[in-house]
Amino acid sequence: MDTAHSHRRLTQLLSRGALTRFIIVRLAATGLLLLVLSFVVFALLHLTPGDPARNLVGVRNVTPELLQSIRDKYHLNDPFMNQYLHWLGNVLHGDFGESIRNNTTVTTLLADRVMLTLQLSSLSFALTVIVAVPLGIAAAWRTGSALDRSMSAASIVGVGAPTYAVGLLLLYVFGLWFNIFPVYGSGDGGFDRWWHLVLPAITLASGLAAMVFKLTRTAVVAELNQDYVAFAQSRGLTRRQIRSLVLRNAMIPVATSLGLVFAFLFGGTILVEVTFALQGIGSLLAGSVTFKDLPVVQAITLLTATVIALTALAVDILYYAVDPRVRKRGMQ
Amino acid sequence: MNRGLSLNNLVVTGPAGLIVTRMDLHVEPGQTVALVGESGSGKSMTAKAMTGLLPRGVTATGSLQLDDITVDLALGPQALAGLRGQYISLLLQNPFTSLSPVHRCGEQITAALPPDLRRSKEEIRRRLDEVDLPERVARQYPFELSGGMRQRVALAASLASNPQILIGDEPTTALDVTTQREMLDLLERIQRERDMALLLITHDLGVARERADKILVMYAGRLVESGEGADVFAHAQHPYTAGLRDSDPPLEHRLVELPAIAGSVPRPWEVAVGCVFAPRCDRADDRCRNEAPELVGTTSQVACWKPIALTDASHPIQIATDVQAQNTDNDLVVIRGLSKRFSSSAPLALDNVDISIHSGEAVGIVGESGSGKTTLARCLIGLESFDSGDISWSINTPMAQRAQIVFQDPTSALNPAMTIGATLAEALRAGQRSKAEVVALLQLVGLPSEYINRRPNGLSGGEQQRVAIARAIAPRPKLLICDEPVSSLDVSVQAQILNLMNSLLKDLGIALLFITHDLAVVRQVVSRVYVMSNGRVVESGNMENVLQSPQHEYTRQLFSSVAGK
Amino acid sequence: MKLRTNRKPVVPIVTGIPLAIIAIFVIASRWIVPNATRQDIMTGVTSPGTAGHLFGTDQLGRDIGQLAIAGASSAVVGPIVIALGSMMIGILLGTFAGYMGGWLDLLLSKYADLLLALPTTLVALVVTGLVDGGYWVTVLVLIMLFSPTDIRMVRGSVIAQTSRPYIESAKVLGLGRLRIMFRHILPNVLPVAFSTMLLNVAFALVSMSALSFLGLGVGPGVPDWGRQLSDSRNLLDRNWGSLVLPAMLIIITAAAINLLGDWLQERYEESSVPR
Amino acid sequence: GGDNKGMAGNGSAASGSLKEIDLLTVAFPSSLSNLYPGQEAGNFNYYVACLVGEGLVAPDGTGKLVPALASKWEQTSPTTYVYTLREGAKFSDGVPVTPEDVVYSVGISKDEEKSPNIAYYWANVDKAEKTGDNEVTITLASPDVAFEWGPCAANALWITSQAYVEGNGGEMGTPKALLYGTGPYKVTKFEPDTMVELERVDTWWGGVPPVKTVRIEFITEEATRVLARKSGDIDLAISISLDQLSQWENTADTSVLFAPDRSYVGIDFNTAVEPFDDIHVRRAIAYACDRATVVEKLLVGHGEPATALITPDQISSVLGLDGARKALRDVLDLPFDLDKAKEELALSKVPDGFSTKVGVSSSAPQVSQFFQSLAETVKPLGINIEVEEMPVEQWYDTIGSADWGLAYMWYFNATGDPAEMSSWFFGEGNPASYSNDAVTELMAQAKEEADPAKRVEILIEAQKAALADIPYIPLWWGEAATAINSKYTIEDFGSYSLLSPWTPRILTVD
Numbered sequence A: 001m002d003t004a005h006s007h008r009r010l011t012q013l014l015s016r017g018a019l020t021r022f023i024i025v026r027l028a029a030t031g032l033l034l035l036v037l038s039f040v041v042f043a044l045l046h047l048t049p050g051d052p053a054r055n056l057v058g059v060r061n062v063t064p065e066l067l068q069s070i071r072d073k074y075h076l077n078d079p080f081m082n083q084y085l086h087w088l089g090n091v092l093h094g095d096f097g098e099s100i101r102n103n104t105t106v107t108t109l110l111a112d113r114v115m116l117t118l119q120l121s122s123l124s125f126a127l128t129v130i131v132a133v134p135l136g137i138a139a140a141w142r143t144g145s146a147l148d149r150s151m152s153a154a155s156i157v158g159v160g161a162p163t164y165a166v167g168l169l170l171l172y173v174f175g176l177w178f179n180i181f182p183v184y185g186s187g188d189g190g191f192d193r194w195w196h197l198v199l200p201a202i203t204l205a206s207g208l209a210a211m212v213f214k215l216t217r218t219a220v221v222a223e224l225n226q227d228y229v230a231f232a233q234s235r236g237l238t239r240r241q242i243r244s245l246v247l248r249n250a251m252i253p254v255a256t257s258l259g260l261v262f263a264f265l266f267g268g269t270i271l272v273e274v275t276f277a278l279q280g281i282g283s284l285l286a287g288s289v290t291f292k293d294l295p296v297v298q299a300i301t302l303l304t305a306t307v308i309a310l311t312a313l314a315v316d317i318l319y320y321a322v323d324p325r326v327r328k329r330g331m332q
Numbered sequence B: 001m002n003r004g005l006s007l008n009n010l011v012v013t014g015p016a017g018l019i020v021t022r023m024d025l026h027v028e029p030g031q032t033v034a035l036v037g038e039s040g041s042g043k044s045m046t047a048k049a050m051t052g053l054l055p056r057g058v059t060a061t062g063s064l065q066l067d068d069i070t071v072d073l074a075l076g077p078q079a080l081a082g083l084r085g086q087y088i089s090l091l092l093q094n095p096f097t098s099l100s101p102v103h104r105c106g107e108q109i110t111a112a113l114p115p116d117l118r119r120s121k122e123e124i125r126r127r128l129d130e131v132d133l134p135e136r137v138a139r140q141y142p143f144e145l146s147g148g149m150r151q152r153v154a155l156a157a158s159l160a161s162n163p164q165i166l167i168g169d170e171p172t173t174a175l176d177v178t179t180q181r182e183m184l185d186l187l188e189r190i191q192r193e194r195d196m197a198l199l200l201i202t203h204d205l206g207v208a209r210e211r212a213d214k215i216l217v218m219y220a221g222r223l224v225e226s227g228e229g230a231d232v233f234a235h236a237q238h239p240y241t242a243g244l245r246d247s248d249p250p251l252e253h254r255l256v257e258l259p260a261i262a263g264s265v266p267r268p269w270e271v272a273v274g275c276v277f278a279p280r281c282d283r284a285d286d287r288c289r290n291e292a293p294e295l296v297g298t299t300s301q302v303a304c305w306k307p308i309a310l311t312d313a314s315h316p317i318q319i320a321t322d323v324q325a326q327n328t329d330n331d332l333v334v335i336r337g338l339s340k341r342f343s344s345s346a347p348l349a350l351d352n353v354d355i356s357i358h359s360g361e362a363v364g365i366v367g368e369s370g371s372g373k374t375t376l377a378r379c380l381i382g383l384e385s386f387d388s389g390d391i392s393w394s395i396n397t398p399m400a401q402r403a404q405i406v407f408q409d410p411t412s413a414l415n416p417a418m419t420i421g422a423t424l425a426e427a428l429r430a431g432q433r434s435k436a437e438v439v440a441l442l443q444l445v446g447l448p449s450e451y452i453n454r455r456p457n458g459l460s461g462g463e464q465q466r467v468a469i470a471r472a473i474a475p476r477p478k479l480l481i482c483d484e485p486v487s488s489l490d491v492s493v494q495a496q497i498l499n500l501m502n503s504l505l506k507d508l509g510i511a512l513l514f515i516t517h518d519l520a521v522v523r524q525v526v527s528r529v530y531v532m533s534n535g536r537v538v539e540s541g542n543m544e545n546v547l548q549s550p551q552h553e554y555t556r557q558l559f560s561s562v563a564g565k
Numbered sequence C: 001m002k003l004r005t006n007r008k009p010v011v012p013i014v015t016g017i018p019l020a021i022i023a024i025f026v027i028a029s030r031w032i033v034p035n036a037t038r039q040d041i042m043t044g045v046t047s048p049g050t051a052g053h054l055f056g057t058d059q060l061g062r063d064i065g066q067l068a069i070a071g072a073s074s075a076v077v078g079p080i081v082i083a084l085g086s087m088m089i090g091i092l093l094g095t096f097a098g099y100m101g102g103w104l105d106l107l108l109s110k111y112a113d114l115l116l117a118l119p120t121t122l123v124a125l126v127v128t129g130l131v132d133g134g135y136w137v138t139v140l141v142l143i144m145l146f147s148p149t150d151i152r153m154v155r156g157s158v159i160a161q162t163s164r165p166y167i168e169s170a171k172v173l174g175l176g177r178l179r180i181m182f183r184h185i186l187p188n189v190l191p192v193a194f195s196t197m198l199l200n201v202a203f204a205l206v207s208m209s210a211l212s213f214l215g216l217g218v219g220p221g222v223p224d225w226g227r228q229l230s231d232s233r234n235l236l237d238r239n240w241g242s243l244v245l246p247a248m249l250i251i252i253t254a255a256a257i258n259l260l261g262d263w264l265q266e267r268y269e270e271s272s273v274p275r
Numbered sequence D: 001g002g003d004n005k006g007m008a009g010n011g012s013a014a015s016g017s018l019k020e021i022d023l024l025t026v027a028f029p030s031s032l033s034n035l036y037p038g039q040e041a042g043n044f045n046y047y048v049a050c051l052v053g054e055g056l057v058a059p060d061g062t063g064k065l066v067p068a069l070a071s072k073w074e075q076t077s078p079t080t081y082v083y084t085l086r087e088g089a090k091f092s093d094g095v096p097v098t099p100e101d102v103v104y105s106v107g108i109s110k111d112e113e114k115s116p117n118i119a120y121y122w123a124n125v126d127k128a129e130k131t132g133d134n135e136v137t138i139t140l141a142s143p144d145v146a147f148e149w150g151p152c153a154a155n156a157l158w159i160t161s162q163a164y165v166e167g168n169g170g171e172m173g174t175p176k177a178l179l180y181g182t183g184p185y186k187v188t189k190f191e192p193d194t195m196v197e198l199e200r201v202d203t204w205w206g207g208v209p210p211v212k213t214v215r216i217e218f219i220t221e222e223a224t225r226v227l228a229r230k231s232g233d234i235d236l237a238i239s240i241s242l243d244q245l246s247q248w249e250n251t252a253d254t255s256v257l258f259a260p261d262r263s264y265v266g267i268d269f270n271t272a273v274e275p276f277d278d279i280h281v282r283r284a285i286a287y288a289c290d291r292a293t294v295v296e297k298l299l300v301g302h303g304e305p306a307t308a309l310i311t312p313d314q315i316s317s318v319l320g321l322d323g324a325r326k327a328l329r330d331v332l333d334l335p336f337d338l339d340k341a342k343e344e345l346a347l348s349k350v351p352d353g354f355s356t357k358v359g360v361s362s363s364a365p366q367v368s369q370f371f372q373s374l375a376e377t378v379k380p381l382g383i384n385i386e387v388e389e390m391p392v393e394q395w396y397d398t399i400g401s402a403d404w405g406l407a408y409m410w411y412f413n414a415t416g417d418p419a420e421m422s423s424w425f426f427g428e429g430n431p432a433s434y435s436n437d438a439v440t441e442l443m444a445q446a447k448e449e450a451d452p453a454k455r456v457e458i459l460i461e462a463q464k465a466a467l468a469d470i471p472y473i474p475l476w477w478g479e480a481a482t483a484i485n486s487k488y489t490i491e492d493f494g495s496y497s498l499l500s501p502w503t504p505r506i507l508t509v510d
């Protein structure tokens, strides 16, 4: 291998310009992805069975004039592409139209709810990470131990446990018997809000923690089997030093999958919100879907996709930052 | 006081049974002891037992003595924890995996230093300097370095805590010939400077012969012979040692047939009674088969009931007269001006290569790693496209009947989901031959016909390679390309395969393109050779002539790197 | 050479028993509980253990236990179809993408990226909800949503196999692409595909029951675990069995399948490590 | 089914006294996203709106209309109603109410855009105008006795101020433009779909209510609502699910109150759709409906097998409750009898049975269960009924649709007017595509009959005439259950209790 050559190339590429370029390329890719998604989301209106105009007024009794005004408002008589561009233009200005179910703009409707879902998913993300990652590491460190076995068994159960049943169980145990946590509602803001979200967040985290536990354990076990660990041991490095070696390596796959976990969380709060009667975007979506409130459905779908895409982008950048190998590959 | 290291009565037991049995070993300060033996003989397990790094499910008993310290190995890996690093350190085979990929080299080298020295620039420079690496390496990540450089970093790291004894488990096997030599030189120098003991595990007899003060020969988990340096081979007492020595192809001349040891290495735990080598030994008698011999002797020791005496006549070796390259005009294939670049930023993998192969002729290509040998073979066989130049065949048959190829790694050469019979039948069909020939094919490569229904997983490496060869000759190609077909096999198996190739060539009259970096191996097979470096053919000619009087600087360098020959 | 181990196959036994029982439910429920949906409105809700109903009854007097046995098929068949369907797509597209590369590969990768940017529950909810689909529409949607991961998985395995010498040998023998893909590569991808498929079944089971819980999926009166769970909301105080039984069935089935899948995967990885 | 209506359940006849209550936490089972019933007209919107806003009149506990913001009113001609406003009436911020405000409020209610859900009630209103310093006159286009119920906060009028509405860009009932009226409470906080908080005011003509703050939470998951009561987080749960009744009843410190809710549940056939154009088919199905068991089991006894479209409570102000029941008992007399059902089917065009489907709102589990049980009952006859669950709005679409020959109606009578439902169900464009000249004639008479007793008689006659053709099969009249902290009780809790300011009726148990 021509080391001098590759070294020169590397130093050149490691310069700040390369990172900017990397981010720009990824941003562009994310933008493109979102554009395609927005198209799909827009097409929902036309894919839903029935006349789009009728779909937009819901099941209210409608006069032909009202239908016509809806057609005009949404440019439904224009060519498809024009309609899309028009809609996209509005969306980019934060205008998703009006909710069919409640006569408010989708934006105001969402504004009230996004915060709650965001808080709920952040809290359960934090819980997941705080609990599952250390347990996964500990279990991997002592494969086959009682801790490993019991946690692995628990994680297997956790993945399959129906959200509603878990939620109810938690409500009974912690809300009623021990009376530690409030059993309903989303609190008055501030700390109270977080306090109210604890049980829902645990419910949401239970299934996810199982996944993260497994993931962390697998990643750490894989690293522990690497030659560099044996080599480090043979050189007499302390347990602490070896742990830090292993963790730095294992945390790369773990941290990046955690990004996706967060994205998944944000889109996966539906069941918990329904179970705990929380008014976040999940329960709004569930309601809007059954009521065929298309503008709301479109907005939530696109919003969630955006959050996921941006998280993926952040993960890529994180990857770039923590893994020198990716830095090299990413730049080629 | 440094009195070296003694390993007494080591027994390693795995889940299936004994892996290493009653092993004793002593290394003096400043001494190099080589541990040789075929794959699976327990060399690595011995090294791991000595450092307390045995895999899960494998346990050891015995004791380890270092200075005034005696460690009972039965106490488990923790017992050795205090010794690792300070007294004893292990250097692994694969430089590509033995360093953490996301930590800088400097960090990894100094990790074993006392905390106050870890940040010292001066110290890092000194350490890098010792292994002939520039200072910048400290800030680089392993993946930014070549294999040789990485192995130097690993060496620096294992020396960081100034061990009294360094165990190298095939520390140079993954490197190419020239780098291998540099690395061995470096090890030797450091060892001398530090008066450090070195336990060198290798399967390369040449390396052992050239570098070791003392050589231990292992077979199926047992020590069968030990003695002073090159003497062990020169005056081998154990038939196994002699067999190993004889299977190792010489560079000086070509043999009509390599004296291979028949059969294959048994699993250590499968040997019940008697001498472990008895089943493969042509000198074995009833006692050998029923009673295990003890290791006896003083300076040199041997575990054999019927050791070979100095006076015993050695096998008569038949030196073949090299087949002269026929300067016929019946070229089978002619390659002209072949060039290939993998990506615009990469250097040329092939640079204007001219090669021709005559019908029925055995041609070799030698060169160090990355010189383009494989790329050339792949272009020739159509697995890779090339940028310019041309390949012209003198025959007009379908590709399958023009050339076939045998790869280096036998374990992945065969489809694990197909039986041997199915694999061969498919190859026969591709050459428009009858399926009925499967049995004949197996016989041709020396395998029993029951193998038809076996799957590759149940076969040894040598057997797998035989099947791969059988598949390659099934369509009766005019050219057989072998890309390092024996470099992952043990010497004894290697000899078997090389013999097989020679006999196939003779019987089938096909041409051979033999690619290798091992000059001694190629010597045994081909009549004409091309030497490649950096994608270019730098020298070519009759094998004999090239060996005798290499013209190109690179060729000379290549020859001088060959150890112990 | 495989390492011989003395470990008893605990996992297949532990998971096999519940799975076999559930398989029997799926196949033979019409004979085991021919009257699972029979109502006896006079009975009304009863708690577990009353009047010969081990798990009690619901408002229409249907036996919760019998319903659960009958519900096994809709709880399990859909997920199996989903896992099979998405794996078939995965194998077909993944093999082509992985082996052929080029624009097809690019296109399929982008398609997978697109679908992966959407959370499963959300999309399934939106599509099934908007088109008023029933059970099979949900199955179809989930097939679509599960396929990208399968495509990726297969593609990855195929690429890993493609660079192996035995594939190159097959090419050198002049074998056709289809033959190489489906005769040589596929059998070596199948073990991984199979264990992935098992894990998918478990995941689909949980997703489907979640959707039924939200009221998408099977219609009223059709026995189904997710639906039972959702109905249990109104029964809970009078019959706790209506919550506990379907919840336990979902947990046990998902866990058993997951365990089995993990075990197969581990075993496969172990056996594919050379020597 | 029971005769013992009115106050029942655990908290029966608990007596109490009016005491100051700082905070009353109420839980609704469905969430509100707009507080103005003109925009969102669920029952629960009315329960909030009647605390904040008032109409000119209001129902009393028996369903009789009594003065509200109008101190008195008078029908001066079949089409003219004159309302005299209460002296010194004020909005919650102390601003006096003017007749102009009333006229303006009527305008809002009549506006299709602003009040899509109630404008219909005002369609027959020609004009509303100020006819004196304290007087507003409303003129109808044609006589309609039922109009009296229009200007009522339980139905279609909440008096608000022009200045306030216009100051808020014409909006009403949103968090930015909170509901504003003359009632005993003002809205202090509204989080759509989450909660609403009301604070009492001292401007109401009826005095200062005992409950200082009413906090209403929307808890859509019934199990959660029970837990909330168990943990003491809520005091009052309105419209609890009968399915979880025993759980409510077993909750410590909780009483459950029952009251008929003037709701009607019944099958409607589209008589223009095959095979339901055949009276034998309709009659066969009618014979297959086991009302008594359905009420007993599915409604856990809290409801009443229905025999007419009118509910007893709507005519109880005229006939008394027992009299009402007696009068309605034999409007439709088709007892459960499978043999008769079989005979009827044999007479029909489809003697071997047929297949059909019915769409059921997912928010009506009892109805779904009823149809599942009906399907099971008629299966032996060869009739195959498939039950499809759907969102409530989609269910609206099935009513009277040509795609759905078999449908059902769950109707909450908003007013105490006995003709409320019949005028739709027997009128033009009715969901059964049913027409019968005799019935039409009777309904026209009823519209103009000013004497309540006579009117009820005519209406019952119309019911009899119509139901003889079985376009509809009444199934049950519903009952609502409310759970309350045993510390409190609701005075004279009945079917109209929540349709006029109800907090003053909350008593603290001694």
Ligand SMILES: Nc1ncnc2c1ncn2[C@@H]1O[C@H](COP(=O)(O)OP(=O)(O)OP(=O)(O)O)[C@@H](O)[C@H]1O
Residues within 6 Å of the ligand: B014, B015, B019, B037, B038, B039, B040, B041, B042, B043, B044, B045, B046, B055, B056, B057, B058, B203, B267, B268, C003
């Ligand atoms: N993790 C393990 N558990 C149990 N047995 C093992 C394990 N690893 C290796 N063995 C067995 O131990 C025996 C000795 O293996 P070892 O690696 O020491 O051989 P070696 O002489 O180093 O061979 P090579 O030249 O191939 O490195 C082999 O037969 C092998 O099958």
Ligand SMILES: Nc1ncnc2c1ncn2[C@@H]1O[C@H](COP(=O)(O)OP(=O)(O)OP(=O)(O)O)[C@@H](O)[C@H]1O
Residues within 6 Å of the ligand: B342, B343, B346, B349, B367, B368, B369, B370, B371, B372, B373, B374, B375, B376, B517
């Ligand atoms: N698929 C590939 N993509 C990019 N570069 C490649 C590829 N294959 C080989 N190369 C590069 O081409 C050059 C020649 O490689 P080649 O494998 O032909 O060497 P070789 O002589 O066979 O080496 P070795 O002895 O290690 O097998 C090397 O620099 C290698 O890195």
Ligand SMILES: [Mg+2]
Residues within 6 Å of the ligand: B043, B044, B045, B169
């Ligand atoms: Mg080894």
Ligand SMILES: [Mg+2]
Residues within 6 Å of the ligand: B373, B374, B375, B483
């Ligand atoms: Mg090569």
